[in-house]
Amino acid sequence: MDRRLWYxxxxxxxxxxxxxxxxxxxxxxxxTSCRRNTRLFFAEEPSDNIYLVKEGRIKLLRANEDGRxxxxxxxxxxxxxxxxxxxxxxxxxxxxEAVDDAMVCIIGREHFEGILKRHPEMTLRVLKxxxxxxxxxxxxxxxxxxxxxxxxxxxxxxxxxxxxGVTEADxxxxxxxxxxxxxxxxxxxxxxxxxxxxxMRTLGLIKTSYRSIKLADLEGLKSFFARISI
Numbered sequence: 532m533d534r535r536l537w538y539x540x541x542x543x544x545x546x547x548x549x550x551x552x553x554x555x556x557x558x559x560x561x562x563t564s565c566r567r568n569t570r571l572f573f574a575e576e577p578s579d580n581i582y583l584v585k586e587g588r589i590k591l592l593r594a595n596e597d598g599r600x601x602x603x604x605x606x607x608x609x610x611x612x613x614x615x616x617x618x619x620x621x622x623x624x625x626x627x628e629a630v631d632d633a634m635v636c637i638i639g640r641e642h643f644e645g646i647l648k649r650h651p652e653m654t655l656r657v658l659k660x661x662x663x664x665x666x667x668x669x670x671x672x673x674x675x676x677x678x679x680x681x682x683x684x685x686x687x688x689x690x691x692x693x694x695x696g697v698t699e700a701d702x703x704x705x706x707x708x709x710x711x712x713x714x715x716x717x718x719x720x721x722x723x724x725x726x727x728x729x730x731m732r733t734l735g736l737i738k739t740s741y742r743s744i745k746l747a748d749l750e751g752l753k754s755f756f757a758r759i760s761i
Contacts, residue, residue: 548650556646561637571627571635578616578623581643584608587633588695590712593625602715603668605630605708607695614657616640617647631707675718678760683717684727685756688737691716692746703738703745713744731755 545553562585565571571582574594582589584606591603591612603625606612612627617640647654674683688706696704708716714724728744731737736752738745746752 545653548646552646552649556638556642559639559642562634563637564634565629565632567629567631567633569629569633571629572613572623573626574623576623578613578620579640580613581611581616581638581640582613582627583636583638584610584612585634585636588630588707589633589635590628590630591625592628592715600626600715601718602712604664605691605695605712605716611660614661617644617657618661630712680717680719680723681727681730682756682760683719684713684724685731685752685759687713687716688744688746689749689752689756692749696746699745703747704749705743705745707743709742710739 545556548556560583571589572580586608588605588607589612590605592600593603594600604612613623615624647657674686678686691706691708692704695708696706699705710724710728711721713728714721717724728737728739731752732739734751734755736746736748736755738747
């Protein structure tokens with residue numbers, strides 16, 4: 532089976548399509564591999580494609596007036612991005628970059644729109660996805676305003692553990708993120724994040740290693756967040 536077709540068939544968003552339409556979608560899509568830190572698109576570029584993550588992770592970034600970037604979201608296999616092209620976004624409002632070596636499927640906007648016209652139920656799913664991401668972003672922005680640094684960091688670690696955590700043999704949950712990525716997730720400096728991680732490590736809540744963090748005591752981290760959150 533064509534690898535493009537296999538990935539598309541295994542994406543929940545396309546579960547409404549018949550085999551013939553799935554094959555047609557695979558033919559009209561492009562599968563591309565990219566190395567870690569590769570930019571798939573930049574802010575202000577034309578918004579003309581939709582992307583499906585096949586392997587690896589992709590982070591969505593937005594820069595402020597000073598040029599400092601904040602991570603809006605981190606996506607894994609089976610998730611789509613660039614979907615704002617379907618709701619009249621003319622130019623990208625953010626950038627997309629590979630967190631690690633990744634593979635994505637690129638689908639042209641016009642072809643995707645044709646599928647949505649034939650399958651209104653998919654349109655509803657896409658609209659729900661856009662609404663969900665907006666609500667998650669609004670909640671994270673509230674955390675940036677109201678939570679102390681330790682609370683924002685604990686919440687980010689718990690959130691990433693739920694979405695991308697890998698359970699290790701010792702029962703710890705490994706999160707494959709760098710301290711810089713964590714800093715960009717919570718709107719803090721890398722130095723401040725490193726200092727707070729050191730305190731969490733002293734408390735036995737986490738362990739740090741190269742390009743990843745292990746949650747050694749998940750319930751303890753939840754209790755830590757409950758104590759310090761406002």
